[in-house]
Amino acid sequence: MPRQSQTPMRVMANEEQEALKRVARSGSEAASVVARAKSLLAVAAEANFEAGARAAGRKSGYGVAKLVKRFNREGLQALHTKPGAGRPAAYRPEQRNLILAEFRRKPDREQDGTGTWSLTTLQQALRRRPGLEKVSRDTIRTILQAAGVTWQRERTWCETGVSVRKGKHGQRVVVDPDTEAKKT
Numbered sequence: 001m002p003r004q005s006q007t008p009m010r011v012m013a014n015e016e017q018e019a020l021k022r023v024a025r026s027g028s029e030a031a032s033v034v035a036r037a038k039s040l041l042a043v044a045a046e047a048n049f050e051a052g053a054r055a056a057g058r059k060s061g062y063g064v065a066k067l068v069k070r071f072n073r074e075g076l077q078a079l080h081t082k083p084g085a086g087r088p089a090a091y092r093p094e095q096r097n098l099i100l101a102e103f104r105r106k107p108d109r110e111q112d113g114t115g116t117w118s119l120t121t122l123q124q125a126l127r128r129r130p131g132l133e134k135v136s137r138d139t140i141r142t143i144l145q146a147a148g149v150t151w152q153r154e155r156t157w158c159e160t161g162v163s164v165r166k167g168k169h170g171q172r173v174v175v176d177p178d179t180e181a182k183k184t
Contacts, residue, residue, distance in 0.1 A: 007065070009043050010072045017044070019076055036079045039064045040071055091139065095131055099143050102126055 012020075023029055023037040035056035042048075042055035049061030049068065058064070071078040091099075102125055107114050114121045119137040126132045126140070161179025164171050 007069045007072060009040075009047065009068045012044055016076060017041075020044075023079065032081070033079045036067055039067060040078075043068055091135075091143070096143050098129060098132065099126060099135070099140060100147055102129070103140075103144060103149065
């Protein structure tokens with residue numbers, strides 16, 4: 001296990017301390033931001049990384065030591081996660097454009113087995129393309145949402161209780177007699 005940082009916390013300005021207290025009491029801030037503020041206040045009061053960890057409900061002071069080091073450098077910006085943190089995007093812009101182009105294409109009932117796209121039928125169609133063999137429904141949803149597409153706007157409405165079924169002898173219309181009871 002790496003050694004804990006021995007960097008002591010710098011003296012906080014009154015404005016910083018008041019801002020940290022306000023964030024620590026906040027009910028609208030993200031829980032991670034509130035926990036970081038509580039940790040910093042505890043370290044400032046007790047000069048102990050373990051006390052800062054306990055104040056935030058953590059077990060180890062190692063993360064608090066890193067937080068203190070960052071706070072010394074950046075000030076209150078240390079409360080927030082840095083942009084770009086997290087896993088990088090798995091699909092390149094060309095692949096994202098392929099997903100959007102497939103979505104905008106009207107599905108072929110014979111080839112795609114549907115008249116309107118759902119995430120599952122779109123996923124099945126995309127997996128037939130090279131480079132998208134493992135694309136997930138969540139990835140498709142994320143890409144569509146980033147492009148400003150919402151399923152509520154694109155949804156096709158069907159009459160409740162009436163469906164068209166394919167059978168051995170062609171298509172037939174099936175009407176559910178309990179439709180009205182199910183609506184209420």
